[in-house]
Amino acid sequence: MPEELLARVKELRHLLHKWNHEYHVLDQPSVSDAEYDKALNELVRLEEENPSLQSEDSPSQRVGGAPLSVFEKVEHTTPMLSLGNAFNEEDLRDFDRRVRQGVGNEVSYVAELKIDGLAVSLRYEDGLFIQGATRGDGSVGEDITQNLKTIRSIPLRLSKPVSIEVRGEAFMPKKSFISLNEQKEELGEEPFANPRNAAAGSLRQLDPKLAAKRNLDIYVYGIGNPATTGVNSHSGGLDLLDELGFKTNNERKKCSNIDEVIEFTSSWVEKRPALPYEIDGIVIKVDSFEQQDELGFTAKSPRWAIAYKFPAEEVVTRLVDIELNVGRTGVITPTAILEPVRVAGTVVKRASLHNEDLIREKDIKLGDYVIVKKAGDIIPEVVHVLLEKRTGEEKDFLMPTHCPECNSELVRLDEEVALRCINPECPAQIREGLIHFVSRNAMNIDGLGERVIAQLFQEKLISNVADLYRLQKDQLVAMERMGEKSATNLIEAITTSKKNSLEKLLFGLGIRHVGAKAAKTLAQHFETMEKLQSATIDDLVAINEIGEKMAEAVVTYFHKPEVVHLIDELKALGVNTDYTGPKLVNVEDIDSFFAGKTIVLTGKLEILTRNEAKEKIELLGGKVAGSVSKNTDLLIAGEAAGSKLDQAKKHGVEVWNEERLVLELNK
């Protein structure tokens, strides 16, 4: 290989990297577009002619590589959580109060624009972009590396060889959206509904060459593994991201109190339309990482951040009808059928009305003009009726007295708002139950959607969940819109689902009060269906997280003769009924001082954060409680311990200092 060639390729890459950064990140181009394109074309040509020169971080990657056949799943190293929402000033002040209660009054916040796009994660190793993924459910997303590489403001190589995972929001600028839709219309194609959908659609293309044409952009706003970077605050993290060559959003402000935050949010309500991209709110984060750690997380979101959402767009339309649906549990849900109307970027035709009380409370009549908005900008909601638009032609809506599907009498169980069909043979309930059984969190049978289930049920090919495992391929092929290929895939998916761990089956069965979480707890504790079937109420209540209601529901369920029969059938058909997930370690089996003990932390800890301490204790089988009682085994008293220390003395509880705790933890 001629040396000049190698040198030229290197030079081109260097120049293109530099120009790219100037243009897309700094917004200060030093060369014309034509010059850039010329260099890029030369590089692409040289690499094509000399395949040995190709490289993952070459700017030539921006034009899009070979099409993919599927998106691979990727597990995020640290989960991508969603944020809690604030809809008004009061919510923000509540948030501030909670934060200061946790970490004291010395708090600064960083307020940033919340870009309306798609959350993505970007992984770099030794400064090289190696993988990009969607958020997915927070822990597992899809690998969209090839498409993300076509976004010019994503650096393929960082200014320093660090290994880092960053998070950002990919979006389509308003301008690109408008011109893309103009192009589409010229070609006679359907335009995209809004920039966010356009961006999402672009990133879901299997062919990255198409994504490359879509002019997407990104703002990077966070680091997944900040502990490894040496920075100690969110604002420091953003500065680091700038330094590494990422594009961050400059419209951010460090605020020393909540009033400044509120002023920032309200100033953007007016400035929002003038931005070249869409935003749907403001994100507020506690700046200090130490304080973030101290605040920790709730089950679904960090306690140190919140998303302020701009007031939702409200639109007037007419409610033409109310439809009734029977759910899996027999609950009757009324749904408003609306005259189609555009709200917040999409056309809304229906909105759930939840129950009869809500209809009465809002005094909704058929034919009323109503205000509609999208709560959290996603779920449509009828806000209220426009009484002044009443003509007298409106009709009262009456809840039915009988099930719309099986015509049996509906009942309202005491203290419940819902009206229910309690006929266990109600076809609607059976059908919905089957749909639930195959759904993702339950048995997860791919290719079996609502429609196919409804069709199978209609044609009496299945009448309970065991029948699914009796289906034959030729029965499927005989159905409408079901060919050889689909049928094979479906049978395969059904067979695969037999191997599922017990909790999936338990959740799928749809026992009252047993959701995905409880199903897992039960499966972990009992490990086999037989043991669970013979459990008594006392056995169940003894388990943490299982209350009386749930215990009763479980016992009642397994005592029904038809359930016993169903489970026998499933077993005979080869469905696994054992727990096959990671083994739950029995607390008594842990060889640790903390096993089975209840520990309370108080005062200011110096070595560990409160959360770290809690996690470590729980890992060793201990339980961390909030206040001291006679059941407390041990109190860890940090600096300036207060009333809890007195309480402990009163109850004769053993007291340790933090050092002693750390020693024991590290044993």
Added chain:
DNA sequence: TTACCTCGAGTTCA
């Protein structure tokens, strides 16, 4: 709840 992409089925036309 709606929009978007992808896939397979079924139809139409060369």
Added chain:
DNA sequence: CTCGAGGTAA
């Protein structure tokens, strides 16, 4: 080529 289903995102 069109249609409808499934899966994913917000």
